Amino acid sequence: MVHGEAWTIKEFFVYPNEYIYWTIQIVMYPFMTGLVAGAFVLSSLYHVFGVKQLKEIARFSLVFSFALLPVAMMPLMLHLQQPQRGIEVMMTPHFTSAIAAFGIVFTTYAMIVASELWFVYRKYFVDTALELRQLGDKRTPVQNFRHLLYTVLTLGAWDVGEHALEKDEKAVKFLAGLGIPVACFLHGYAGFIFGSVKANALWMTPLMPVIFICSAVVSGIALCIITYVVTMELRKLIYAWQRRNKPYLPSTEELKSAELHVVTMTTKYLVMFLVLAITLELLDLIFRGYTAVKSWDILRKVIYEKDFTKIFILQYGFGNLLPFILLLLPRLTIRRAVAATLMVLVGVFMMRWNVVIGGQAFSASYSGFMEYVLPIWPHDMETFKEGFFGALMVLLTPYVLFYGLTKVMPVFGLKEDSH
Amino acid sequence: MKNHVLRPLFLVIGVVLLFLAARTVLVPADFGVHERGYMYGWYRKGNEAEWKAVKVKYKTVAYCKECHRDKYDDIKSSPHANIECENCHGPALGHPDDPPTLSIDRRREHCIRCHARLPYKTSGRGDIRGINPLTHHVEAECTMCHYPHNPKREVKK
């Protein structure tokens, strides 16, 4: 069977070779990179601009951003017909292609985040390594491994004097500052991949990269809020259980108020970027309708008829307007914030969907339509990769990675917060 | 102790150098910018030859008439003169060595490509003598009555 045939329904005249070639994984790709970029920008708000209220969530979102990084690449690998050749993007990059820069931008970004993490956690690495070293021969095999790991992670920089730590802090600030434009570039350029396709009437707009960045920050912040709340709730449960033995742990009420404070502050930034994203998207829509070039006839049918529910109800209504109201109503509660941010995530996901799938919902002949039927139960590798479960796998992997990362770089409960 | 701040940078540089070394090994030597410049001519030169080496399957009438001169003359004096032998007899490939015989497409579906009547006056199709394949001797192969090399001639029974 031809690639794309399994999930494409054609209606009226569509060129024989046209299928929905870019599917759920290409929806996941900008969604996941958006989360990476958003999470990083959130952490930088604290490190660079000194937004003190975000202190708690800053380190958290930095580690989370690192956990999301490999996952931004995953949908691409799952989408490629020849994933084993993916490395060629770095071997023989063809820079006239928007995709060619991916390897380089992505790696640069990964290195910046990794370095920043190293500076943030260096003291912890050194302390832990020294602690384990003191155990000497009494180390268990696991401790031996951890000792080795942390020793390597220090990169031989054992100095944790005040002067050295100050330098660390400066480096973090520098990297966080450097990271913002790179994160924006990483994601803005994901928008460029679509915006520069002149063959696609829906995609081609110079606003695409900007829209992508704004919605990326929105989704990134939203995901950080949710994940933060979830981990805080877990901590509450664990602490409540542990407090019997360790009375010095913070009480549930203390945690709760801290949690609400962080969430309230973060949602303010969320709303700000949300407004920006919606403004740009509406501008794009109005402009297309007003200028009404050749492609508008078919675009109008796609936007106002075929995809009406997905665009105006799910994306703008449920995903933008409703959470907007929920977040702006006075006396925000954690529960309301979580509900709103979940909706925002759905909204951003639908936006990606409507761009990627919506852009392929009509034929380049402008005289026919294509419908994407998301494969749910996979009956072969292809329908798994580019179906519901493939997407689910991509969605869940960052949490597995995050869990693994926090084993090495704990996000909460460090003895002393230096940053 | 010396400045530790640059350690990650050294690590990065090391990785980049390692990568560049790997690149020299993994990228074919003939990969580079060719005639059409970087935008349109950034490729592995050797691939051109690979495409040129694809096997030719349709050898055209010039090849067929070497041996089948009688058939060639037959069809050349008929309204079907412009139809290449291989359109019905299949690609010659290595014939007569490989395959020794070709399979002839005698199906109705093959004839009605042109002879299913379509009433398109503004297209050449409207001028071709045609039938309604759903009603015109549905059970029979066209060649039972029509001699394909010269449809004007009676079929030799």
Next chain:
Amino acid sequence: MINRRDFCKKALLVAGGLAIPLTALEIFNPRRLRAEKSGSGKVRWVFLVDTHKCVGCGLCVRACKIENEVPYDANVTRTWVERYVVTKDGKIHVDSPKGALDGFTSTKIDQGAEHPLEIRNEDIDKAFFVPKLCNQCDNPPCVQVCPVGATYQTEDGVVLVDRSWCIGCGYCIMGCPYGVRFFHPVHRVAEKCNFCYHRISKGMKSACVDACPFGARRIGNIKDPNDPVTKIIMTERVAILKEEYGTKPQVFYLGLSREVK
């Protein structure tokens, strides 16, 4: 004073530097970059389609598929034929069932998932067929967007795909306004019409040109002023498809109508 640590570091750096030949740094060579874009070669392949002559038999599609080893029944094809039927109410009906692999044998218009549309003879204002194939554009957007240099334009203007280098991202398929590209069902890489490069480089014509009994398809070299195809393109009124994309297509059409997509 140089201590041991510094010495080790520097020695490693020097050794590393020596180990990486300068060629490793050559992403592209400026001297070669200057190579003339239009090329100095003597050949530039172009195609001429006469829509007046096409009857929609689809023999070209069949020959193409066999010649170029695209699985016969797969619903993708390097070339195809479209049928346009304009009715008296001004509606334009277009179809190309299976790319016209088996020609057009019914008056019913294929509408994909919708029911086929029966059009009465007396309602037809005009009807005609248009063969399509890769335009081998002078500014091929599909080549521009390939991230790895797996598709390229040869000096004689044909756009080829390197099957051993294509990563299968599909960006070229998205970048082509004419919908000529697809994934090869067997090789799982981007696939497209290449004017039968193996034939034209041996002095033959492309398989579709040879298969067409009506002379609707012709291939020629635009740089040869004596080539009959060149003469027609230069002296007669020819049109190209989707000029607005700036791709500079090199497949020329005689008798192209405004309805053609």
